[in-house]
Amino acid sequence: MKAKPSLEQALCIVAFLGIQDRQIPLHSSLVAERLGISTSYLKKIVQRLAAGKIVKTVSGRVGGIVLTRNPHDITLLDIFDAIEGPQSFVKNTGLVKRLFDFEQRDQFMRMYGLKNLHGEQSVANVLATFGAAEKQYRQQLATLSIGDILPSNGSQPLELDWTTWLTR
Template sequence: MKVKPSLEQAICVLMLLAIQKREIPLHSTLISQRLGLSDSYTKKVIQHLSRAGLVRSVSGKDGGFVINREPDQITMLDVFNTIEGTGPFGVSSGLADHVFGMSKDPSFDACYHMGRLDEGHNPGDAKEEALAIFAEAEKSYRDKLAASTLNELCPHRDGKLITIDWTPWLQAKSDAQAQGEVEQ
């Protein structure tokens, strides 16, 4: 299974907001500059996080985004489900039955004279076994994500989550980049 790049980006947005002082919203432009992504793409990622209740928008002149729950209350499963969805990893299209359901077809038996195949080896059983393997792997994957929180990923000092205001540093970097672009 390959996850979308936006999963990593969502985790990084949440990490930025997790250590951002809660009373100071972080503007999406500064978030996108820090991540090196376009502002429109960052806003799409944030929109997913907002719909899931993980972040919220603060309007106004000094508005932006803040994390909506404490980092130890946001699991990696919350983020995964927000970006990837909650559907199962493996779903049968019925192809195995179509291709290997030959023992049910009288013309197959007329050609090969095999009779009914063993019940333990029919494609329906194999399909169900394969889906069960994927379901078990998916459960383990989701259980691991559910047991891991955003707090575990964020920087700590003396056992406590650090909190800073990213705004001055990010704004200074943005201003320096803008001046460098003008001078060139």
């Protein structure tokens, strides 16, 4: 599996907004400039995050991007699914079954004079192995929230207005 470059950018955007004062939208041009990407590319990422109900945009002169939820309620899996989609990594098309035709095992063994045939289940279980690995991957992503990885100010989560720093 290869993740899209926009996944890392989306993680950074959500972490950036996780520190941003929730009452003050962060202007998209400042985020794009900080990430070193175009505003049009940023908008595509933000659209996916908005479809995943992670961020929303606020229009107007003081508009921008804000999180829709507390950073502790946004998991890495939420962001992964928003960018990569919730579809399975590997799709079972039935090709393995068709190729090896396990339903006619007895006829196959008679034709070739085989007394025992071992290993055919190993081939069939390859997709199940991918499925189990994907399940474990997704479970791991679901255990960590953006709030868990954000810097803090002592025992308090860090919350500030990035605009002041980015426009200095």
